[in-house]
Amino acid sequence: MSQTHLLGIFDAGAKAAAAAGTLRVDRLGTVTVYSPTLDRDVDAALGPGRSPVRVFTLVGGILGCVLGFALPIYTVLDWPLITGGKPLISIPPFVVIAFELTILLAALMTVIGFLLASGLPRLRSHAPYDPRFSQDRWGVLVACAPERADAARQRLAQAGAEEVRHGNV
Amino acid sequence: MTFQQIGDDILGTLRAPGRAYLTALGAILIVLAWGIYGLAHQIQVGLGAAGYQPPVLWAIYITNFVFWVGIAHSGTLISAVLFLFRARWRTSVARAAEAMTVFAVMTAGLFPIIHLGRPWYFYWLFPYPNERGLWVNFRSPLIWDVFAITTYLTVSALFLYLGLVPDLATARDRIRDWRRPVYRALALGWRGTDRQWRHFHSLYGLFAALATPLVVSVHSVVSWDFAMSILPGWHSTIFAPYFVAGAIFSGLAMVITLLVPMRALLHLEAYITLHHFENLAKLIIPTSLIVSYAYATEFFVAWYSGNTFELGTFVDRATGAYAPFFWTMVFCNCVVPLSLFWKRVRTSLRALFVISILINIGMWLERFVIIVSSLAHSFDPAEWVGVYRPTWVEVAITAGSFAWFFLFFLLFVRNVPSISMSEMKEMSGPASGIPNPDGEAREKRP
Numbered sequence: 317m318s319q320t321h322l323l324g325i326f327d328a329g330a331k332a333a334a335a336a337g338t339l340r341v342d343r344l345g346t347v348t349v350y351s352p353t354l355d356r357d358v359d360a361a362l363g364p365g366r367s368p369v370r371v372f373t374l375v376g377g378i379l380g381c382v383l384g385f386a387l388p389i390y391t392v393l394d395w396p397l398i399t400g401g402k403p404l405i406s407i408p409p410f411v412v413i414a415f416e417l418t419i420l421l422a423a424l425m426t427v428i429g430f431l432l433a434s435g436l437p438r439l440r441s442h443a444p445y446d447p448r449f450s451q452d453r454w455g456v457l458v459a460c461a462p463e464r465a466d467a468a469r470q471r472l473a474q475a476g477a478e479e480v481r482h483g484n485v
Numbered sequence: 486m487t488f489q490q491i492g493d494d495i496l497g498t499l500r501a502p503g504r505a506y507l508t509a510l511g512a513i514l515i516v517l518a519w520g521i522y523g524l525a526h527q528i529q530v531g532l533g534a535a536g537y538q539p540p541v542l543w544a545i546y547i548t549n550f551v552f553w554v555g556i557a558h559s560g561t562l563i564s565a566v567l568f569l570f571r572a573r574w575r576t577s578v579a580r581a582a583e584a585m586t587v588f589a590v591m592t593a594g595l596f597p598i599i600h601l602g603r604p605w606y607f608y609w610l611f612p613y614p615n616e617r618g619l620w621v622n623f624r625s626p627l628i629w630d631v632f633a634i635t636t637y638l639t640v641s642a643l644f645l646y647l648g649l650v651p652d653l654a655t656a657r658d659r660i661r662d663w664r665r666p667v668y669r670a671l672a673l674g675w676r677g678t679d680r681q682w683r684h685f686h687s688l689y690g691l692f693a694a695l696a697t698p699l700v701v702s703v704h705s706v707v708s709w710d711f712a713m714s715i716l717p718g719w720h721s722t723i724f725a726p727y728f729v730a731g732a733i734f735s736g737l738a739m740v741i742t743l744l745v746p747m748r749a750l751l752h753l754e755a756y757i758t759l760h761h762f763e764n765l766a767k768l769i770i771p772t773s774l775i776v777s778y779a780y781a782t783e784f785f786v787a788w789y790s791g792n793t794f795e796l797g798t799f800v801d802r803a804t805g806a807y808a809p810f811f812w813t814m815v816f817c818n819c820v821v822p823l824s825l826f827w828k829r830v831r832t833s834l835r836a837l838f839v840i841s842i843l844i845n846i847g848m849w850l851e852r853f854v855i856i857v858s859s860l861a862h863s864f865d866p867a868e869w870v871g872v873y874r875p876t877w878v879e880v881a882i883t884a885g886s887f888a889w890f891f892l893f894f895l896l897f898v899r900n901v902p903s904i905s906m907s908e909m910k911e912m913s914g915p916a917s918g919i920p921n922p923d924g925e926a927r928e929k930r931p
Contacts, residue, residue, distance in 0.1 A: 336679075348680070349678065349679040350676060350677050350678055350679075351677055351679070351682065352655070352910055353488075353651075353677075353907045353908070353910040353911040354682045354907070354911050355911075359679070359682075365683055367683055367684045369688055369691060370687060370691060373691050373695070387623075391623065395618060395619060395620055399624055400624060402624060406624055410623060412632070412706060413629065413632055415698075415702065416632040416633055416635075419636055419695050419698065420636040423640045423692065424639075424643075426691050426692060427643055429688075430647070430687075431673075434680065434684045436673045436674055438674035439670065439674045440674075447658035449677055450659075451488060451489065451492045452488035
């Protein structure tokens with residue numbers, strides 16, 4: 317089913333947040349807000365949303381820790397060579413390796429989680445966008461059924477949109 | 486300060502460079518060429534081109550390694566630790582400090598390789614299955630170093646790059662020259678949607694939390710290169726905290742050394758204010774005091790332990806052939822920073838610039854004194870002859886390393902927003918017009 321896209325352009329985050337909040341409460345369509353910076357008002361208007369990135373961090377950290385102990389233990393068993401009169405499996409020095417790999421894999425998995433959750437990289441996108449959204453304007457994009465477009469347009473205008481663009485995608 | 490103005494001012498720094506910038510770039514390239522020539526000479530004739538003579542077989546290259554790793558630390562402190570503590574003034578200086586961290590680690594990482602007899606075998610440092618059936622020795626602090634530095638470089642580079650993504654999108658949307666396709670690719674298609682910002686916020690917080698233990702761990706691991714040996718002057722449990730404090734101390738000084746000219750060159754006076762410099766200077770004071778305390782503790786423990794070898798090394802350090810370096814170090818690191826207790830000094834850019842350079846010199850000498858004077862005064866008195874003197878090759882490579890570091894920093898500030906626009910906008914409030922580059926207005930809000 318084809319959807320109508322309406323893009324309202326705002327000069328303040330509070331106005332965009334108000335528009336997004338109204339559209340969300342009235343269930344007029346799927347709302348996406350563009351902002352030049354992290355905007356708490358917009359966050360509050362769109363309701364609580366938990367990022368799954370931290371789960372990736374945790375998995376990466378656990379994997380790194382296990383790998384950080386497994387790698388040195390495997391290598392000393394693969395080529396047993398006593399050095400410094402210490403046991404082959406010397407846990408204290410291996411803690412350093414495990415610690416570093418915990419951080420490294422947690423960081424790498426955090427990046428992967430962020431990219432997956434944010435839908436990046438996406439160098440080509442057909443969704444309506446205005447270059448001013450990375451500077452000093454906020455955008456509220458509504459994807460809705462064509463029969464709800466007028467109501468959505470009205471909400472955007474009431475919230476103080478400078479401009480409302482219309483398009484079918 | 487409006488969002489438009491923030492964008493105009495900070496993207497304005499990416500315009501075509503002026504004569505001062507190009508002159509600095511030219512001078513840096515000449516010094517770098519000299520360093521590369523010195524390195525090429527050393528690779529051709531062997532490590533004998535350096536001024537090593539037994540027992541001093543670690544010298545300037547390892548000094549440079551420890552120095553540059555240390556320089557890196559304040560970047561992580563400012564970008565990660567101060568972020569977690571919600572010290573919002575960091576916004577103006579965090580990007581430059583993060584970039585400094587990455588370039589300093591890149592510089593530091595060169596020195597263990599330069600120091601190798603056969604540098605082309607540097608990859609033997611990494612554990613990988615090979616036809617020799619050998620693995621690296623995971624009980625060796627040198628291997629811990631490999632893991633610590635690799636992790637630090639990876640995490641700090643990712644932290645810098647991912648923090649840049651929203652600003653790269655702004656550059657993509659506004660800059661119309663040959664760099665636009667590069668910005669487009671590096672921005673990854675960022676559009677600043679609520680979903681992207683939510684995950685970005687989570688990412689940034691998690692990265693800050695992951696980078697924070699690295700501030701403490703990396704230089705601790707570097708210090709164990711020394712402390713795990715039994716050499717008098719090195720074998721000490723105080724080394725890890727002592728090195729970490731010294732690293733932050735030297736890194737903060739380097740941030741000031743870089744920011745003073747950067748602020749003038751890029752006309753960022755409205756964003757990097759005296760308040761920021763004063764806060765950096767305030768951070769220098771406690772780190773200097775910790776370092777001074779560590780120097781005193783080393784001497785006290787050498788005396789109190791009753792260990793004649795340890796005491797001998799420290800007496801030699803303060804009175805022997807390397808004493809001028811030791812006392813210069815004490816003056817630069819312990820005496821000079823005391824002047825920062827005076828507000829008039831903390832708020833004078835000229836004074837801060839001079840003090841920061843003196844601290845850089847002092848901290849470089851600290852590493853030199855620890856490494857060379859300890860090796861030169863080992864257990865065997867028969868070895869206490871001769872004084873280590875660096876050759877022109879070591880001087881060239883050292884100068885080249887500074888050029889390498891400054892080259893990356895210069896290229897960075899002209900091609901990448903050196904202050905985070907998105908954070909600056911967030912701090913200024915939603916198009917509020919509040920002129921608060923110091924972050925004070927926001928802090929007063931509930």
